[in-house]
Amino acid sequence: MNKALLLDRDGIINHDLAYVHKVADFSFTDHIFSLCQQAKALDYFIIVVTNQAGIARGLYTEQAVRELHQWMIAEFKKADIDIQKAYYCPHHPEHGGLQYQHNCLCRKPMPGMLLQAKREFDLDMSQSVMIGDRESDVKAALAAKVNRRILVKSDYTQADNLDDTAATEIVECLSEIKF
Template sequence: MNKALFLDRDGIINIDHGYVHKIENFEFVDGIFELCQLAISKGYQIFVITNQAGIARGYYDKQTFEALSQWMVSKFEEQNVSIGKVYYCPHHPDKGVNEFVMSCDCRKPEPGMIMQAQQEYSIALADSIFIGDKISDMQAASNAGIETRILVDSRYTNESNIVDLAGVSRVDSLKQALGLIG
């Protein structure tokens, strides 16, 4: 069995400007390449797990998202970081303009994308790590059985929306998360 580092995209890999879908708006978060290089040196495979409701809302289409993802993966490769796969959920349960408006088992906090990666890559989820910036990231990781969950504080983690975060490590930045990659 393999161990994985699962990363949310917006807010963890790139600065979250809201529905980022163009290369010119994609800014890597400081420390993301260093974090991934460390994880690889410790035997982790890297996967991206991202909700992309902008597709359901009609802000961009799947092809645009996939092209941006290919560009992003190539930028990681330039830094000697291999991304196993980018998993994304194009759905939203009630907001949107197309066939992707629906409930599903892949939209975080549901664990569907993580479980798909686990099946496709024989991942030992109990030995894996999830880093995200939203409570739904932590819930999806917990629902999948990932014990090491790292929440990077963001505009989505103010004290009023914090629910049960037992077992979650909270950090201010990716640089602080480096010490939690074991």
């Protein structure tokens, strides 16, 4: 079995500027490449799991997300980092009409994307790590039985009661995370 570094996208890989879907608006966060280099050196697969409600809201298309992810993966490749796959959930419980409006199993905090990655890449979730900036990220990881669940503080966590978090670690920034 393999182990994985599971990464939320907006707020972890790129600065969260709300509904980022164009290369021109995409800005990598500090330390994301060095963090992924650490994981790669320890034979972690690197997998992205991201909610993309902007699709259901009609702000951009699935094609726009796929193109952005292709570009993002190519940028990581330039730094000698392989992203095995970027999963995204296009759904929203309140927006999107018949095609996208429903409570699915892939939208975090549900574990669908993580469980799909587990199946596709033969992952040992007990040896894997999830990093996100929202409680929904760590709840999805908990439901998928990921033992190490890291919450990076953000504007979203300020509203949450971190005493009740499902995270096993809380950090201020990516540079605090060690493997």
